[in-house]
Amino acid sequence: MTGSVWVRLPLSEEDRALLAREFPGLTFHTGFELDPAEQASTEVLFTSDPFSDDFIQAMPWLKWVQVTRGGGASYITPSMRERSIRVTTCTGIHGAPFSEFTFATILTLTKQLPQIVEAQRAHRWVADMGLGKLEGSTLGVVGLGAIGSAVAQKARAFGMRVMATRLRPDHKPDYVDWIAGPDGTLDLLAGSDYVVVARPPGGDRRPWITMRELRLMRPTAILVVLVGGGYIVDLDALGDALRRGVIAGAVINISPFEPLPEDSPAWDFPNVIISPGLAASDPDKWLLQRGVFIDNLHRYLDGSELRNEFGVTSY
Numbered sequence: 001m002t003g004s005v006w007v008r009l010p011l012s013e014e015d016r017a018l019l020a021r022e023f024p025g026l027t028f029h030t031g032f033e034l035d036p037a038e039q040a041s042t043e044v045l046f047t048s049d050p051f052s053d054d055f056i057q058a059m060p061w062l063k064w065v066q067v068t069r070g071g072g073a074s075y076i077t078p079s080m081r082e083r084s085i086r087v088t089t090c091t092g093i094h095g096a097p098f099s100e101f102t103f104a105t106i107l108t109l110t111k112q113l114p115q116i117v118e119a120q121r122a123h124r125w126v127a128d129m130g131l132g133k134l135e136g137s138t139l140g141v142v143g144l145g146a147i148g149s150a151v152a153q154k155a156r157a158f159g160m161r162v163m164a165t166r167l168r169p170d171h172k173p174d175y176v177d178w179i180a181g182p183d184g185t186l187d188l189l190a191g192s193d194y195v196v197v198a199r200p201p202g203g204d205r206r207p208w209i210t211m212r213e214l215r216l217m218r219p220t221a222i223l224v225v226l227v228g229g230g231y232i233v234d235l236d237a238l239g240d241a242l243r244r245g246v247i248a249g250a251v252i253n254i255s256p257f258e259p260l261p262e263d264s265p266a267w268d269f270p271n272v273i274i275s276p277g278l279a280a281s282d283p284d285k286w287l288l289q290r291g292v293f294i295d296n297l298h299r300y301l302d303g304s305e306l307r308n309e310f311g312v313t314s315y
Contacts, residue, residue, distance in 0.1 A: 001301060003043025003061040004029055009068070015290065022294055023301075044300065046293050053077035056085070064306070066296055068289045070094050070147065071200035071227065072310030087310040088296055093288040094280055095150030098226055101279040102151050102196055103158075105251040109222055109271060110134065132220075135159035140192030142185060143199025144176070147226060151196050152176055163188045165199075189216045196224045201231035209233040214241040222249040226279055229254035239269045253279040 004027040007019070011030050019028055029038050042059045048068040056062065056079045063085060067075055070091040080087070108114065110132040119126040139155040141148040144166040152162045156175040163178040165185050172179040180187065189195055195217065197209070209223075209232055217223065225232045229252050241247050249271040254260050259276065260267070266274060282288070296306050 001026065001043060003063075004038070004041045005044045005297070006030075006034060006039070006042040006046070008032055008045060008047040008049075018290075019294075023297065044297065050074045051077070053079050056080055064088070064300060066293050070145075073200055076310075086306065088292075088306050089308045089310055090289050090292050091308045092146040093285070093292065094282070095146050097282040097285075098147045098198070098279045099150035099154050101253070101275070101281075102224055102226065102251075103154055105224065105273050105275075106134070106194055106222060108273065109249040109251070137161070137193040138163060138191060139194040139196065140164065140188040141176075142188065142195065142197045144173075144179070145198060148196070148198035149173065149175075151198060151226075160194075163192055186213070186216055189213055190218075192221060193218060194222050194224065196226060197228070197232050198226050201228035207232060207234040209237075211237040211241065211246075214238065214246050217247050219245055219248065221247045222251070223247055224251040224253075226253050227255070229258060230260075231255075231258070235264070235266050238272075239265055242269050242271060249273075251275070253277060 005023075006029045008031070011019075016028075016030070027041075029042070034042075036058070039058050041061060043061045044064050044066070045059070045062060046066045056077050062083075065075060065080075065085060065087045067087065068090050070089055070093075072087045072089045075087055079085075112129050112131055115126075115129060134155075135158060138161040139152070140163040141152050141155075142165050144152065144164040148164065148166075152164060152173070153175045155162050161178075162176045164176045165180050165182055165188055167182065169179045169181045169184075178191075207230065209225075211234070214223075214237060223233070223238075233250075233252070235252075238250055238252075242250060250269070251273045252266070253275040255277050260274060266272070292307060296308075299306050
């Protein structure tokens with residue numbers, strides 16, 4: 001390896017010492033900005049925030065980008081395609097926090113916890129709410145990757161029937177009852193009591209859940225969008241669907257890179273939970289991300305296959 005490694009993230013002294021011990025012969029640069037000469041020498045980039053194509057063009061020696069997120073589509077630029085720059089993700093480390101968040105919010109809406117707390121604060125004894133239950137219901141997972149699989153396994157533990165779609169549906173895991181390719185998504189929407197979207201948005205970032213798709217869902221259904229937020233579902237259509245009773249509720253985990261404007265009507269949609277990207281919150285997240293990078297850097301230096309190379313993982 002002739003170039004340097006740019007870790008475009010805040011590092012502690014412990015992090016720096018660990019990298020120096022693991023890779024004593026490499027030159028590391030850290031921080032969010034480098035001087036032009038240091039940036040131009042970069043062969044390996046470890047980063048979190050997406051970047052522009054001009055940013056990539058300033059690094060003529062760049063060969064590989066490791067990102068902290070589970071999806072890689074938002075990091076691909078024209079120059080990266082043209083130069084075949086490799087991209088690896090941290091997919092696989094987010095299953096626990098995302099799946100726990102999914103069921104925390106599903107149970108919050110199904111068991112009407114906000115209404116119970118509201119009645120408690122008002123000193124009202126309301127014993128006839130008629131709460132729902134998960135056991136015996138159907139949960140559909142759009143995107144059976146690492147996150148979707150973790151959700152599906154927890155759904156099975158709740159006694160739920162599991163439907164799922166994935167890019168390559170040739171193998172059906174034991175914890176899934178029904179599986180199909182992307183062409184089965186509409187059937188999944190129609191057949192599920194809970195729909196969990198764990199598939200990243202497409203490259204064009206146009207919402208694919210519109211009023212047409214929402215009308216296919218059951219009026220008692222709850223939609224959970226874990227990734228992509230407004231890039232997955234048309235928020236205007238979702239608001240209309242919730243107000244008209246087309247579906248019963250929704251959870252939108254807005255990406256922290258696209259904050260919801262303060263004046264957005266979505267804040268006030270009925271029976272909705274808006275999350276500022278908190279589904280990924282994990283006290284161990286940095287240790288896991290750092291571990292993936294260190295493992296992959298060893299593999300890169302050895303000429304071995306990289307973990308989680310984008311384009312290999314199927315959602």
